[in-house]
Amino acid sequence: MSAIDTTGPAVSAGPAPAPDTKRRNRARAGQRREIALFVGPAVIVYVVFVLLPVLLAAYYSFFNWNGLGPLDRFIGLDNYVRLLTDPVFHTSVFNNFFIIVLSLLIQGPIAILVALLMNRRLRFRGLLRALIFVPYVLSEVTAGLAWQILLQSVPPTRWGPFDTMLQAIGIQDPPAWLADPNVVMWTMFGILTWKYLGLAIILMLAGLAGVPEELYEAASLDGAGWWKTQWYITVPLLGPTIRIWAFLSIIGSLQLFDMVWIVTGGGPLNASSTMAVYMVKYGLNVSQIGFGSAVAVVLFFISLFIALGYQRFALRRDLEGSLTGGERK
Amino acid sequence: MNRRSTTRLVALTTAAGLAVAALSGCATGSSGPEETGGDVTLTWWHNGTGEPLKSFWQEVAAEFEADHAGVTVEVEAFQNEDLQRTLIPNALQSGGDAAPDLFMVWAEGEIKSQVEAGYLKDLSGLTDVVESVGGAGTGWNVDGKQYGIPFRFGIEGIWYNSDQFDKAGVTETPTTFDEFGEAIGKLADSGVSPIGVGAGDGWPAAHWWYQFAIKTCSGDSLKKAAETLDFSDACFVEAGTNLKTWMDGFDGDLPFQSNPTSTPAQSVPNSSAGLLAAQTTSMELMGTWHRGEVAKLVPGAPAEDPPAPEWLSWMPVPDIEGAAGEPGAALGSGDAWGVYVDAPDETLELLEYVMSEDVQTRFAATGEIPTVAGAEAGITDPVLKQIAEGTVNASLVVTWLDTQYGPVIGQAMNDAIVNLMFGNGTPEQIPEAMNAAAATL
Secondary structure: OHHHHHHHHHHHOOOOOOHHHHHHHHHHHHHHHHHHHHHHHHHHHHHHHHHHHHHHHHHHOOEOOOOOOOOOOEOOOHHHHHHHOOHHHHHHHHHHHHHHHHHHHHHHHHHHHHHHHHOOOOOOHHHHHHHHHHHHHOOHHHHHHHHHHHHOOOOOOOOOHHHHHHHHOOOOOOOOOOOOOOOHHHHHHHHHHHHHHHHHHHHHHHHHHOOOHHHHHHHHHOOOOHHHHHHHHHHHHOHHHHHHHHHHHHHHHHOOOHHHHHHOOOOOOOOOOOHHHHHHHHHHOOOOHHHHHHHHHHHHHHHHHHHHHHHHHOOHHHHHHHHHHHHOO | OOHHHHHHHHHHHHHHHHHHHHHHHHHHHHOOOOOEOOEEEEEEEEOOOOOOHHHHHHHHHHHHHHHOOOEEEEEEEOOHHHHHHHHHHHHHHHOHHHOOOEEEEOOOHHHHHHHHOOOEOOOOOOHHHHHHHHHHHHHHEEOOEEOOEEEEEEEOEEEEEHHHHHHHOOOOOOOEHHHHHHHHHHHHHOOOEEEOOOHHHOHHHHHHHHHHHHHHOOHHHHHHHHHHOOOOOHHHHHHHHHHHHHHHOOOOOOOEOOOHHHOOOOOOOOOHHHHHHOOOEEEEEEOOOHHHHHHHHOOOOOOOOOOOOOOEEEEOOOEOOOOOOOOOEEEEEEEEEEEEOOOOOHHHHHHHHHOOHHHHHHHHHOOOOOOOOOHHHHOOOHHHHHHHHHHHHOOEEEEOHHHHHOHHHHHHHHHHHHHHHHOOOOOOHHHHHHHHHHOOO
16 A cells, blocks of 8 residues: 555655656556556466366366366376267257257348248337247246246146147147257257347347438438348448357357256257256266266367457457557547 | 556465465464364264254254254254255365264265275264164164164155045045045046156156066065066066056046156145145155155245144055065165264264154154154154054165165166156166166166
8 A cells, every 4th residue: 555655745856867768667567566556366367277277277178187186197188088079068069050050040040030020110029029028038947947848748648738738729739839859959949039039139129229310311311122231221320230240149159058967958859958968967076076077078179279360350440449449540 | 547556456466365365374273173272173974954953953063062062063954955966065075174073974885885895984983873873773773784864754755635636535545456446536537636646856746667676576686686686577577567557547647647757746836745735636656755845835824933734644555466576665764873983972972962763753743754763752743643653564664766876876867767658668668777787886
C-alpha cells in the first residue's frame, strides 16, 4: 500500500533536468505493476487449472495407469493405438461431426429465419422471446431427464408420452426414439436443437439490432421486396454474428457430453457415444486414467485444429477489425 | 477514475483477497485427522446418503465418541459413484490428511488394486471381527490377508409383484427355468410386461448372463477364470448361447419390456426400478438394495422413510436343469469397510465397534442384511429374512462378475452382453471382448 502511495507525490516533486523521461519511466513501471496485478491472478489460474492439466494428461497418456500408486508402467503409444483402432471411438468421433454438420445446416437457417420473423413488430414480442429462450436456461439434467421420460416407452406398450401425442395427431408408428441405434442420434440432435436454438436466435436478434435502418429504407425506395432485402442486406450484415455462432456451435458439438450422458449414457449399444462420453465411460469410470487421458489429448487436438483453422479462415475478417482497430491512423 | 485511485482499488482488492485466502487457509489447517495433545479426529466416509442409514451411522459415531474421550469422528456420506470413482481414489492418491481413515472398499478386483498400491491396512489381526463375518469376507481377502470387513452381504434374486402373480394365476414360485418360462407366459397373457431390465445402464442386463454363467460353468472353471483372467473356457460361450436360446423362446420383445436399452437402472421413475414400483412390470433381477430402491419410487411415496410395498416379494433365481454349474450357486456381494494404511489406531477400535453384534443387529433393523453371525436376529422384514436365509443356504456365492474381474473387463463384458441380448452380438464375442480387455490391464 505505501509503495503505491508514494508514486503520486514523487512525480510532482520531480526536479528540473529530465522530468519527462523520469516521469515516463515511473509511469511505465506503475503500468507494468498494474498489468501484473490485473493479469497475474488470471495467469496463475490459467496455468494451474488449464495448462498444467493439459500437459499432465498428455504425460499420463503414455502410461498404463489406474490412478492409484506411482506412474511406472510406460507403454509408449499403446493407448493411442488402442483408441484409434476401437470401432466405438470411431462411432464417437462420427457422432460429434454428425452433430456439427446438422447444427450448421439446420439450426443456423432456422435461427436466422425465426430471428427475422421476430425482428418485426409483433404482438407479445417480449413474451415470445422469453419463451424461445426458456429451454436454454433450463439445466441440462432437468431438460435431459424430462426428454428421457417423454421419449421412453411405458410397459406393457411400446409407446411413451411423446408417442401417444404423435398418435393423437395421426402418426401411428413412431420409431423407438432412444432405443433404436439408427434413430438415437437424430433424436439427440432434436433435443439439442430444442435446447440451443434459443441461444442462436437471441444472438441473431442481437446481430439484427446492429443493422442500420437506413439500408432498409434505401432498399424499399429501390423497390426491393422483403425476401430480397433480407438476402442482400440482412444476411451479409449478419455475417459476423453467424460466424461467431457457428464457432460456438462447433466447439460445443465437439465437447458434447452432458445431454448425451443424461438421456442415453451413450447407448443403446454405444450408438450415441461422443468423444467425451467415451472418455468418461472407458477412462474415468473403469479407472484407466492413462487411456482416458489419451482420449482427452485426441479430443484436445481435434478441437484445437478446428478452432485455429476456423479462426484463420472464417473469423479472420471479424478478428482483424477488432485487433487492428486501435492501431489505425 | 484516475490512475491513483485505480491503483489503490487494485491494492485494496488484492489485500482483501490475500486476507480471505489466509483466513480460509487457517480454517482448513485446523481440521483433518491431526493429533493435538492426545485428541484424535477420525474421518469416516460411506455411501449411505439416504435415511435411515445416514442418521444411523451418525448415531454410531456419536456413541463411539462418547466412549472414547478425545476422539472425534467426522462422518460423511457421499453419492456412491462419486465416492467409489472419484473421491476415494483421489484422496488415497493424495495421502496423508486428505485420505479418510475408515471408508468403503469394494470386493475382488477393486480392492486388489488398492492393496497393490499400498493404501490399505492389513486387518487380519482383528481375528474376532474377521471370524464373525465368516465366508462373507472372502471377496476382500487378498493373498491370504484380510483388507476389508463386509458389513452388508446378500445374494441377488428376482423381486416380483405377488399381486400380479396371483392375478395371472402363477400360484407357486418357479424353481426351474422351465417353470419360470411358463410363469412369464401367464404374466404376459394377463397384460403386464413380465420382466423389467435397465439395459440402458448395461449391468442390470449383464446380470442375466452372469446367472447363466454361474449355472453353466463349474465352480472350478469360474475360480480359474477369476485367477488367470483368461476366459477361453468353452462354458463362457455356452452361457451366452443358453441365455440367447432362452430369450428366443419367447414372442417379440418378451420376456423383457419393450426398448430396454433406453431404460436406466434406478433412481428415476422411468428406470426399471421405477417400472416395477409403478406396477407396469412384474419382475426384476436385482440385489438386496432393491427393496429400498423400489419403495422410494412407488408413485406418491413419502420422501422420508418410504415403506416397501406389500406386494413386493422375492425369490431365488431358478436353476437350469441339466446345466453343469453347481446347483444352488448364487451371485452376490456386499459392501465392506477398509482402513487407510496410516490411519490412527483408534480407527481399528471404531471398526470393531461398527462391526460389533449390537451395532450390526441395529443395522439389520434399519432394513439391511448384516454379516456378523447373530445379528440376523435384528431383521424384521420377512422378505429380507428370506434373502438372508437364501444367502446362508446358497451352495456357492459368486461375487458379481464385473466386480470380480475389475471394472475394465467388467465394462467390456457388460457391453458385449447387452449387444448379445438386444443388439446383433454373438455368444462368442463376450469372452473375446473380456480377453481383449484383460490384455490392456
